Amino acid sequence: MPFIPGQNIVVRETDDSHWALVEPITYQGNTDTWTIEPGFKTDFASVPRPLVWLIPRYGRYTKAAILHDFLWSTHAVSRADANGVFRRAMRELGVPFVRRWIMWGAVGLASTVKDPGGELRPGILHVVGLFAVVLPSLAFVAVPFVVVSFWLLLDFVVETLAYPLAWLSNRFKPAGRRTRVNRPQLLWKLS
Numbered sequence: 243m244p245f246i247p248g249q250n251i252v253v254r255e256t257d258d259s260h261w262a263l264v265e266p267i268t269y270q271g272n273t274d275t276w277t278i279e280p281g282f283k284t285d286f287a288s289v290p291r292p293l294v295w296l297i298p299r300y301g302r303y304t305k306a307a308i309l310h311d312f313l314w315s316t317h318a319v320s321r322a323d324a325n326g327v328f329r330r331a332m333r334e335l336g337v338p339f340v341r342r343w344i345m346w347g348a349v350g351l352a353s354t355v356k357d358p359g360g361e362l363r364p365g366i367l368h369v370v371g372l373f374a375v376v377l378p379s380l381a382f383v384a385v386p387f388v389v390v391s392f393w394l395l396l397d398f399v400v401e402t403l404a405y406p407l408a409w410l411s412n413r414f415k416p417a418g419r420r421t422r423v424n425r426p427q428l429l430w431k432l433s
Contacts, residue, residue: 244334245269245305253284260285269309271327276309276318284311287345291429292390296383297345306331310349325350347375394428401426 246268253261260283268277286300287307300307306328313324328349332342409423 244331249305251304251308256283263308267305267308269305269327269331271330274319276312278308278312282308282312284308291394292387293383295386295390297341301337302335303332303337303342303345306335306337321353325353343375344379347379351376398426398428 249267250265251267252264254264256262263278263280263282263284266277266279268275284307286304287297289297289299309331310324310328313319313327314321318324319327325346329342329346332345337345405423405426412420412423415421
């Protein structure tokens with residue numbers, strides 16, 4: 243049995259990119275059961291901004307992403323096992339084959355890069371498996387990734403050039419009519 247049926251994801255926003263569970267969700271693995279209690283903070287799926295057109299931060303896989311965040315943050319299982327549970331949970335939630343393997347490959351590669359000498363030190367078969375998934379995925383997303391990244395950078399440059407003008411024009415308004423002028427930020431990740 244995967245996630246307990248009938249459980250909805252109920253969250254409250256804690257900041258621009260994180261949410262806290264309001265109601266618990268429970269996942270039943272082969273041998274373990276994990277309940278993610280209210281108050282647990284998540285960023286849903288950690289997807290770089292240039293790729294959210296392909297894999298939004300939430301979708302059919304949201305419960306699996308929250309479970310993965312929970313398993314990583316609590317060390318309930320090894321990180322390699324958490325990545326495997328993530329892929330299995332996505333399959334049980336009905337995430338299509340290619341999308342779940344792309345997400346699993348990205349999580350596996352990112353975690354190996356973040357902790358190269360740690361518990362995720364990959365064996366040769368694991369590395370071959372990751373590259374068998376990641377390389378075709380890269381070929382698929384490379385051009386849109388570069389194009390979206392360019393436009394995000396261009397947007398930041400335009401916002402940065404416009405900011406002093408907006409700030410200055412705001413200073414000339416009467417005190418009661420001034421509004422907040424937000425500084426531009428180049429956000430690579432939404433989290």
